[in-house]
Amino acid sequence: MIKIALISDIHANLPAMEACLEDVFSHHPDAIYCLGDLVGYNVWPNEVIQLIRHHHIPTIKGNYDEGVGLSSDDCGCAYKSEEEKERGRQSISYTNQVVGADERTYLSSLPSHLSLDFHAVGVPYKLLFVHGSPRKINEYLFEDREEATFRRLMEQASTDILCFGHTHKPYHKILEVPDDGRTRYLHAINTGSVGKPKDGDPRGSWVLLEVDPEQARHTPSAVRVSVKRVSYDVEKAATAIECSTLPDAFAAMLRTGT
Numbered sequence: 001m002i003k004i005a006l007i008s009d010i011h012a013n014l015p016a017m018e019a020c021l022e023d024v025f026s027h028h029p030d031a032i033y034c035l036g037d038l039v040g041y042n043v044w045p046n047e048v049i050q051l052i053r054h055h056h057i058p059t060i061k062g063n064y065d066e067g068v069g070l071s072s073d074d075c076g077c078a079y080k081s082e083e084e085k086e087r088g089r090q091s092i093s094y095t096n097q098v099v100g101a102d103e104r105t106y107l108s109s110l111p112s113h114l115s116l117d118f119h120a121v122g123v124p125y126k127l128l129f130v131h132g133s134p135r136k137i138n139e140y141l142f143e144d145r146e147e148a149t150f151r152r153l154m155e156q157a158s159t160d161i162l163c164f165g166h167t168h169k170p171y172h173k174i175l176e177v178p179d180d181g182r183t184r185y186l187h188a189i190n191t192g193s194v195g196k197p198k199d200g201d202p203r204g205s206w207v208l209l210e211v212d213p214e215q216a217r218h219t220p221s222a223v224r225v226s227v228k229r230v231s232y233d234v235e236k237a238a239t240a241i242e243c244s245t246l247p248d249a250f251a252a253m254l255r256t257g258t
Contacts, residue, residue: 001224003027006191007209008035008131008165009062011065012095013195013254014044016204017075018025020194021234027208033114035165036062036131038063039099039107040075041091041196041250042239049103061110062131062166063138068095076138082088087247094246101196112137115159118213128159132166141190143171151175152189160217161187163209170205172225185220192227195237202257203229 005024010017024032034057039045045068052059061069063076075092079085099107113134116127133139134157141150141164150173154162170192177184192205199205208226215222238251 001210001212002210003212004127005029005032006035006129006163006189006209007032007057007194007246009037009168009192009193009196010034011037011040011049011064011193011196012042012048013204013237014042014047014051015233015237016195016230017048020204020206020230021051021055023228023230024206029208032057033129033163034059034112035129035163035191036060036137037064037165038062039068039095040064041241041246043246045096045099046103049106050142053106056129058114059110060114060129060131060205061107061112061137063222064095064188065107065110066137067092068144069104069110070097071096071104078138078140081206083201087249090245091250094244095169105155112148125217126159127161128157128210129163130232131164133164134159134162139164141165141188143169143173143190147173147175150211151177151186154186154188160184161189161211161223162208163189163191164214165191165193168196168198170207172227174220179218182218184217185223187223189225193250196254197257198253200257201229202234202255203231205229225242 067075173188175186210224212222241251
């Protein structure tokens with residue numbers, strides 16, 4: 001089995017990032033990948049970027065990273081009300097003010113996706129890492145989307161395993177497709193969020209993915225997905241927001257995981 005750790009949606013929450021990385025390292029993965037959105041909504045964008053770079057973690061660009069990397073006032077986020085839009089405006093304005101020049105350059109240089117290709121027993125087996133979806137950096141792939149959507153996206157991207165974040169809600173969906181008289185299994189995996197969970201659990205979230213590429217195409221148990229939840233100093237992260245010019249509502253969201 002190949003062991004891969006997946007983290008995403010840190011959103012400038014350094015205490016959550018430090019705790020999750022400690023947990024990740026304790027599992028001794030073969031590789032670690034970050035699926036984007038390092039910045040926004042909290043006070044440590046530079047420190048989070050520096051930590052990612054210090055550990056040489058391959059990272060793709062999230063929609064928030066794209067906005068800040070371009071010095072834009074638009075993070076590509078979907079807000080449901082004018083109140084949410086105003087808080088979002090304050091968040092990206094704050095992040096653009098405090099992010100360092102070198103850190104901004106790093107964000108702008110990140111790729112939009114990464115892939116791993118295995119050639120087990122002569123048959124290609126592919127893992128694709130994106131932030132939102134293969135077709136759009138800020139598309140929300142919620143768990144209740146129709147299975148046909150996932151199948152279509154993954155078949156168009158020619159991938160067996162699709163790993164993504166952006167919704168801040170972790171899940172693992174197994175899809176069946178016909179394959180020359182046999183059943184082939186596709187896996188859609190959402191990592192949840194390290195630093196801004198939205199599933200009612202304030203603990204940080206990351207995923208341990210274990211894959212046997214030689215068996216995974218036709219054996220669903222050859223892909224194991226474990227969602228790990230990590231306690232961290234939520235109050236430190238929330239208080240840091242309240243001591244800044246960021247909206248206090250972001251602190252309340254951290255405390256409740258919403």
